[in-house]
Amino acid sequence: MSPYLFWPLAGVTLLSALGVVTLRNTMHSALLLGLSLAGVAGLYLSLGADFLFAAQLLVYVGGIALLILFVVMLSGRADEMRLRQTHSTWLAAVMVCGVVFFGLWRIVALARGVLAETRTAPTTAPLGVWLLGEMAVPFELITLVLVAALVGAVVFGLSPNGSVPEK
Amino acid sequence: MSLAYYLLVSALLFVIGLFGALTRRNIIGVLMGIELMFNAANLNLAAFNRFLHPQGVAGQAVALFSIAVAAAEIVVGLALVLAIYRSRDTVYVEEFDLLKG
Numbered sequence: 001m002s003p004y005l006f007w008p009l010a011g012v013t014l015l016s017a018l019g020v021v022t023l024r025n026t027m028h029s030a031l032l033l034g035l036s037l038a039g040v041a042g043l044y045l046s047l048g049a050d051f052l053f054a055a056q057l058l059v060y061v062g063g064i065a066l067l068i069l070f071v072v073m074l075s076g077r078a079d080e081m082r083l084r085q086t087h088s089t090w091l092a093a094v095m096v097c098g099v100v101f102f103g104l105w106r107i108v109a110l111a112r113g114v115l116a117e118t119r120t121a122p123t124t125a126p127l128g129v130w131l132l133g134e135m136a137v138p139f140e141l142i143t144l145v146l147v148a149a150l151v152g153a154v155v156f157g158l159s160p161n162g163s164v165p166e167k
Numbered sequence: 168m169s170l171a172y173y174l175l176v177s178a179l180l181f182v183i184g185l186f187g188a189l190t191r192r193n194i195i196g197v198l199m200g201i202e203l204m205f206n207a208a209n210l211n212l213a214a215f216n217r218f219l220h221p222q223g224v225a226g227q228a229v230a231l232f233s234i235a236v237a238a239a240e241i242v243v244g245l246a247l248v249l250a251i252y253r254s255r256d257t258v259y260v261e262e263f264d265l266l267k268g
Binding site: 021026030036047048052064067071074076087094096097101114118159 | 168169170171172173174175176178179180181182183184185186187189190191192193195196198199200202203206209210213214216217218219221222223224225227228230231232234235236237238239240241242243245246247248249250252253258261
């Protein structure tokens with residue numbers, strides 16, 4: 001829980017997240033997304049959530065960031081690397097984000113001074129007991145969601161006449 | 168380190184993700200912004216678990232479910248992006264006008 005762990009991780013997470021939304025090159029955005037997700041994994045570790053840290057690295061950094069990287073490489077053209085990547089109405093978006101952040105800030109201010117009372121401890125074992133005990137039904141249902149997503153992705157990947165695309 | 172610092176980082180991450188989802192022209196950039204917002208919410212869940220309810224693991228379990236749902240969402244989303252790219256040859260959201268007829 002030391003600040004020496006928290007501040008560098010928070011800095012890496014937020015700076016690379018800023019890079020994700022502002023850089024022109026989508027390839028660089030996708031790589032920085034991986035870095036930002038790894039920073040969030042480190043923040044989980046500083047919260048003592050060790051299993052969440054491992055799951056974040058495996059699923060987000062190892063799975064989702066890599067998948068996005070593949071799609072960027074499959075769908076881009078070389079001349080797009082220098083195109084403007086933001087809408088002309090970005091100023092309105094900045095104002096929307098400002099309003100949202102103001103609201104969130106008012107809520108965050110309520111949590112000022114709330115300190116942790118216990119030391120961090122590994123939570124993998126209680127998490128396993130919880131998932132297979134009280135949360136067993138949702139845990140099984142989530143496998144159904146994942147199978148449905150898998151089948152859906154394959155269906156969308158097929159071309160209209162039902163064959164695997166040639167291109 | 169108090170809870171407010173974690174909530175502040177999470178709020179900033181959410182706002183950055185919201186900005187990305189609102190302004191990126193590239194549909195993959197929009198999806199990346201949505202991923203950042205998911206992560207901000209998960210970080211909040213883990214932080215609340217640590218600071219307000221340290222004897223249980225419910226917050227972390229919900230964050231785990233959220234990660235699984237986000238993975239399913241991004242897989243289907245990217246499959247849709249590739250399907251649209253095959254038929255329209257573009258990844259820019261202003262050219263996604265299939266429903267206009």
